[in-house]
Amino acid sequence: MSALAVERLTKSFGKHVVLRGVDLEVAEHEVVALIGASGSGKSTLLRCINLLEAIDEGRIFLADQEITGARNVNAVRRRIGIVFQSFNLFPHMNVMRNVTLAPRDVLGLSKAEADARAAELLERFGLADKRHEYPDRLSGGQQQRVAIVRALAMRPELMLLDEVTSALDPELVAEVLQVIGELAHGGMTMVLATHEMSFARDIANRVCFLDEGRILEAGTPEEIFTRPKEPRTQQFLERIIKARRL
């Protein structure tokens, strides 16, 4: 059974075509890294999977059930967690409230149940002492960890991570990557768009190189990073190596 399947997905914004027929299958417990230049369609693909963007053509399956054209998008979204580059915590709520909002309002958990679930997750990711803080008072790394916890509190089947370390100061990247690594070890199915190549190499079972709205090349980290077949992939990786990011 596949956790996620995307078939011939196309998406354009006006005349600008962002995705030109993407096929992607993700097995349960698999971690797939999407790499590629900015504008190659990584973020849009993730947003389409979460039904945040209406797609033009193609089909998306979650655990072998088609979710394209789903009548209840909210029911689909609560099964998929997404974490954004810019954290997007709710600034008027403290950490605890940020994390318990959806479990209480969407899943209908009682305050006690939701609080217990949140407390356990915050504890696990070293945020127990921050539960009453407001997002303004947290570092970028802490905010992003809270955003991850907020998504996890819904107990999603699938996590989508959209360049979650791109907005962070370099010294804060590690703490967030560590959390993601922990999730991967715990067997969480994940699709992550990332610029952190060495991290992608360490954590991903499979790496997909996106170029101009297509998955140009896919394979194990070993295959993509050491023996890329496509000239465009080679070019991209050379530029990354020059910039000392690999």
Added chain:
Amino acid sequence: MAGEGDRRADLEVDRARSPRLVSSLRSGGDSRRSVAIALLSTVVFFVVVAVAITHAPGWPEVRSQFFNWGEFKATFPEVARAFLLNVKIFSIAEVLILVFALFLAVLRSLPGPVFFPLRALAIVYADLFRGIPTILVIAMLGFGAPALGLSYIPKSVIFWGIVSLVLIYSAYVSEVYRAGIDSIHPSQEAAARSLGLSRGQTLRRVILPQAVRRVIPPLLNDFIGLQKDTALVGTLGAIEAFQQSQIDTNATFNFTAYLSAAVLFVAITIPLARFTDWLVARDRRRRVAGGIA
């Protein structure tokens, strides 16, 4: 980490508190000298104005007509009693406006072609009631509605005065709300929707709480306008503060009663303005300082 955060928070609060007046003085160079100059020029300005007014040929007449202490003492209690009606009118109107205007703003922010008629209705409403002078709406409803002679609608002019004010000010306040809603970054909605919250839950839990906090100062500005416009309900014959001072003036041929009314209006708007400042500051403190929820 925490220490540094504290200091940063303190700085922010200080910056928020330090009045712009002072910083604009400081930018003029040596601060003590600037303050001295400002003080001196202020004193000179007001002395000149005071001398000019009190030496005007008509001043003794104006003083006894407008600033008559005996008249003030005599009229103030009556005007103050009548002012309670103003307070009642704006208190009721404000609550209704807050609710009705929010409803209008939400109507106008509904997305998609299906809701076009509702959006159009809200737009037409706002255009219409911001365009008609308040006094005309009050006159038309206040005199017109009771004249219909329908037994099931109230005949009280105060009732129709309140209805008019709610209709007019909701048009303004809905625009204020809408500006607040539009100011919330779309990523907040994306975050909420991606957690599975419905459009309504997102609006109620995430968008509106932030939007309303942001628009408290302009909202209060509209309420100050509303408080003053309660005097217009007097044109329907309701004895509120302005109408009462008019009665006093007509009886004594002395205009000091107007001053009584003016003092009362100012006396409630100033605390309201300070209260808003306090609300805004508290909200900022709570978010920046955190810890105590």
